[in-house]
Amino acid sequence: MGIFNRLKNLFGGEGRQEPDTGIYLYVQLDRTGEVVQLRLTPEHELVPDYEHGGYFTRKTIVGPRRFERAEATFTFDDNRQLTGADISGGTLVDRAAWETWQAQEDERRRQAAEEPPTGDEA
Numbered sequence: 001m002g003i004f005n006r007l008k009n010l011f012g013g014e015g016r017q018e019p020d021t022g023i024y025l026y027v028q029l030d031r032t033g034e035v036v037q038l039r040l041t042p043e044h045e046l047v048p049d050y051e052h053g054g055y056f057t058r059k060t061i062v063g064p065r066r067f068e069r070a071e072a073t074f075t076f077d078d079n080r081q082l083t084g085a086d087i088s089g090g091t092l093v094d095r096a097a098w099e100t101w102q103a104q105e106d107e108r109r110r111q112a113a114e115e116p117p118t119g120d121e122a
Contacts, residue, residue: 023080026098027061027090029070034063035093035101042080054078061090065105 023040038059040046046055055076062069070089077083085092 023076023082024095025074025082025085026093026095027070027072027087028093028097028101029061029063029068029090031089032063032066032068033101034065034068035098036061036063036090037098040074046076046080049075054083055080061087 021042023042025038025040026035027038028035038061040057040059042055045057047057048054049056052075055078057074057076059072059074060069061072068089070087072085072087072090074082074086075084
């Protein structure tokens with residue numbers, strides 16, 4: 001039975017799970033007000049900034065509902081802590097703003113599901 005447990009752990013069973021090292025940022029899009037959650041993988045998405053020190057990354061952010069776009073450049077210090085955000089078409093917000101937007105979206109979906117059909121459907 002021991003070999004089966006080892007195989008299970010080797011192929012993703014109940015073994016150790018690596019901690020999430022992602023950097024989470026939240027951007028509210030200007031036109032629609034959508035709040036988008038971004039997850040950056042520091043090891044792969046942060047580029048060294050040899051001119052100013054630290055790191056940076058550029059992202060095109062697309063809203064999940066209306067597909068509105070924003071362009072962003074995020075800068076980080078040597079410890080990979082956010083030091084700046086230059087966003088065209090959006091604003092950096094906190095997690096609470098994203099959670100509020102998510103709750104509002106859930107409520108809109110719930111209300112839409114409860115609405116009776118208008119009779120216009122063919």
